[in-house]
Amino acid sequence: MRASFKRGVMGVVWVALTVLSTGCATGPNANPKDPLEPMNRKVASFNDALDDNVLKPAAIGYRDYTPQPVQTGVSNFFRNLSDVWSTANNGLQLKGRETAESLMRVVVNTVFGIYGIFDVATPIGLERHPEDLGQTLGYWGVPSGPYVVLPLFGPSTVRDTSVLPVELSADFVTKHDVVAERNVASVTRLVDKRASLLQTTDLLSGAAIDKYSFTRDSYLQYRRNQVYDGNPPDDETLPDPSAEPAMPSAK
Structure with missing residues (x-):
């Protein structure tokens, strides 16, 4: 089962990277940070449906009981x-x-x-x-690349997606040998993480905004801040997150 799970995850990552590598553009008015917006919106809609019907109810029950x-x-x-x-x-x-x-x-x-x-x-x-490993690559100057929404995993970038197989293969939970314990731990971790985001997502759902655009812009800014330890260069210095960043200084 563990091997099947990993193959499934690798398949998701491979499909995402393959689509990205084809250089699908959305036209002259495409957001340079998000050239795959039509595809990303469809994946985001799928993830939202899964969240509304499975993850969020489970997280609410976990929080309340x-x-x-x-x-x-x-x-x-x-x-x-x-x-x-x-x-x-x-x-x-x-x-x-x-x-x-x-x-x-x-x-x-x-x-x-x-x-x-x-x-x-x-x-x-x-x-x-x-x-994480995506931040490490960013620290050493690897550009984030375009924004991409992965099935199940949600917001990401080409850089972060590329290291996902490595992070999964080194994950303590998915490497656990006892199948029943591994499954319980995986589900518990997912529900616990979703429960921690309930308040934030409730506020987002109640706001009169484009949820997709807000999530994308917030995620890219959040990851950029993480790479630069909260001190990213000015926008004039780095206008596009997919451009090659300046080397962050170590603390």
């Missing part, structure tokens, strides 16, 4: 797993202090926080420094 201490423990556990890869990516970006703090967070929370269920590191001053 699961005790808050349990929800906190679940979120802490999965954040601890992600801190492992944040440690590696901070190291790849040559961020010495962030690498050391991330590593210490993992050690402290795993040992004293019972595998991360309790966040012991934050109260003692060990901050989180989330980093």
Whole structure:
């Protein structure tokens, strides 16, 4: 089953990259950040339907009927797993202090926080420094490329999509050998993440705006801020997120 799941995910990524590589343009008025907007809107509509009918109801039930201490423990556990890869990516970006703090967070929370269920590191001053492989590539000057919406995975870019197979192959949850436990962990992580976004998506749904455009622009700005650690260059310096960025400085 795990092999089938991975093949399915790789298939989604491969189809997305293949379509992107054909250079489908939407005409002279196409947004340079989003040349595949017609296709992306269709995928976004599919994702919205899946969310409205499956993910959001599950997240609401989880939020309303699961005790808050349990929800906190679940979120802490999965954040601890992600801190492992944040440690590696901070190291790849040559961020010495962030690498050391991330590593210490993992050690402290795993040992004293019972595998991360309790966040012991934050109260003692060990901050989180989330980093992923897409951010690492961006740090070393790899351009983001066009915006793309992936089935199930949602907003992305060509750069972030290209590293998805690597991140999935190294994911602790999907690599777990016990099928039943792996499935429960995968679903729990997905529902917990969706529950954390309920308030934000409710506000977005109630606003009189184009949800697709707002999501796209917010995501691209968010990822750009992540790559530059919250200090992106001025728009005059980098007018297009798909253009080659200047090298961010290490903290």
